[in-house]
Every structure is written in C-alpha cells, then in structure tokens.
Amino acid sequence: MSINNTTYNIIIEKLKQFADGHYFVRSFSHGEVAVKDLELNGEYPKMHVTPDVINYGSGLKDFNFRIFLFDTPRSIEDKSDYQKEVISDLTQIAEDLMGVLVNGTFFPFDYEMVQFPTVTPFIEEYENKHTGVELSIAIRVTYQYQACNVPASWAPVPTPACKPVTINVNGEFYESAPAGSTVDIDCGSIECDDAIVENSDESFVQTIASGGSYTLEDYTVETYVDGTLEDTQTAPAMTNIEININWI
Numbered sequence: 365m366s367i368n369n370t371t372y373n374i375i376i377e378k379l380k381q382f383a384d385g386h387y388f389v390r391s392f393s394h395g396e397v398a399v400k401d402l403e404l405n406g407e408y409p410k411m412h413v414t415p416d417v418i419n420y421g422s423g424l425k426d427f428n429f430r431i432f433l434f435d436t437p438r439s440i441e442d443k444s445d446y447q448k449e450v451i452s453d454l455t456q457i458a459e460d461l462m463g464v465l466v467n468g469t470f471f472p473f474d475y476e477m478v479q480f481p482t483v484t485p486f487i488e489e490y491e492n493k494h495t496g497v498e499l500s501i502a503i504r505v506t507y508q509y510q511a512c513n514v515p516a517s518w519a520p521v522p523t524p525a526c527k528p529v530t531i532n533v534n535g536e537f538y539e540s541a542p543a544g545s546t547v548d549i550d551c552g553s554i555e556c557d558d559a560i561v562e563n564s565d566e567s568f569v570q571t572i573a574s575g576g577s578y579t580l581e582d583y584t585v586e587t588y589v590d591g592t593l594e595d596t597q598t599a600p601a602m603t604n605i606e607i608n609i610n611w612i
Contacts, residue, residue, distance in 0.1 A: 370425075370471075370473050370475070370505040372415070372418075372427065374471075375427055375471065375503065376413060378470065378472075379392075379411075379429075379431070380392050380394075382464070383411040386411075386457065388409065388453070388457055389409055389410070389457060390407035390408055390409055390410065391407040391411070392410070392411050392412070393410065393411075393412045393413075394412065394413045394414075395412075395414065408434075408436055409433060409434065409435045409453070409454060409457070409496070410432075410435075411431065411433055411457075412432040413429055413430075413431050413432075414429065414430040414431075414432070415427075415428075415429060416428035416429060416430055416500075420507065423507065424504055424505070424506055424507055425504070425505050425506075425507035426478050426502050426503070426504050427502065427503045427505070428501070428503075429500070429501050429503070430498055430499070431458070431461070431498070431501065432496060432498050432499075433454040433457050433458055433496050433497050433498075433499065434450075434494040434495060435450045435454065435495055435496055436493065436494060436495075446495075447487050447488075447495050450495045450496060451485045451487075451495065451497060454496045454497045455483055455497050458481075458483050458497050458499045459483075461499065462481050462499070462501075465477060465481070465501065466480075466481075471503075473505065474506060475504060475505045476503075477501070477503065477504070478502035478504045479502060481499055481500060481501045482499070482500045483497050483498070483499050483500075484497065484498045484500070485497050485498075486498060528540045528541060556574040556575070558571050558572060559571070559572040559574070560572070580600075580601035580602065581601060582600055582601060583598070583601055584596060584597070585597050585605060585607065587609070589609070594609075595607070
C-alpha cells in the first residue's frame, strides 16, 4: 500500500455515506455508546459508530470501530419473533458492510482489514430496550511518522529525516531543494521551445525565439478598376479596412 496518512474524519464520512445510501438504514450517528440511546420514536433501524483504540505500528495505523445496528420494540404479540427478525435483518446489513470492506474498494485510499470482522447480537439492551447487532472491525492504513510538516514555530529545521524535494520542469530534472526551504525559479533560466506563427495555408511561417517577440508588418491593398490602379491603402496586420468604390 502507498503512504496516505488517512484521517479519522475521512473514514467516518465514508461510513456515513454507506448508511445514508443503504435502503434499509434509516439514520446514522457517531460518538460514545450513550449517544446511541436516542428517543424511542426516532428513525429506525439506526447505524451508530463508536471509535475504539487506534494502534500504530511500523508504517501502519489500525482504526478499530464498534458499529451498532439496532431497532426498537414493535407493537406485536410475539416479542421473541420480533427479536429474531431484527437480528436476522440487521446481521444482513452488517454483512453488506463487511462485503464492501473486505472487497477492498470501499474507501478512496489503500487499506486492508486487519482481521475478519465479528458480529455480536444483543437483545433489549441499553436505555430504550434496543435489539440488534454489534459489528467489530479494524481498518489498517499506511502511516508514516512526520516531523517535517508540524504546524508550529518550533517545527524542526531540515535534517536528514526530512527528505529533500525534487523539482522537475516539463518532466525534466531542474534542481533538488532541502525540506522546508523556498525555491524561486527564474523563468529565464528554463529552456522553452521556440514558437511558430503561421497562416492557414502556411504561405507565411515565422519562428520566434523563446522569450522573444515579433512584429507583423503592415499590409497594403491596391484597388484596380478596369486594369487601372485607382487606390492604395496600408493597414496594420490582422485588422480590416473598408474600401468604397463609386461607379460612374
């Protein structure tokens, strides 16, 4: 995987997009487990994401989440039948999320699942007697400890740990600059191709050196009547002139 230093916000927003787009999930929330105890008459089924520990290793970072999918009791005669249906339905939603996660194309960055997810059903838990499932997942992304781009006045000066940057111009090497430094590029020092000016039938072709200029010459229009030169006018190039002829 390539280094991407993915943020927590990006992952939560993508999980929210999953909930918002799924036909059987009615609402999404995020935060501590207590936040999940929402009003009894809210939009159900709900998907709630609770963060767990974030582990760091050599070149990697693991985001751990507890994802709750839950519903509330309905006015039905057989409560156990309701609970069975809820756990069955919400397990399928959890499997939908597992499917796109394990497939490796859910997030817009390189990642992998640290281990296979687990689903734990619960019945009449929490303040509002929720029934549903808890999905535990761990998402691994690449990570590189940074000390060169800390937004602080005491940020370290360029050191061997802060690699220099390579500057290319038009795909060709221009120079290497130390990390944290500023490079001013003089356009005059960059070799550019000459320009070519030509007309539509290529009867006029003019090469202009890079950085140079060229002034188009005035053009002359001669007006003849019955083979006799009657008028001559000169105008700047690329402009129009008007000629009025009065026949007698």
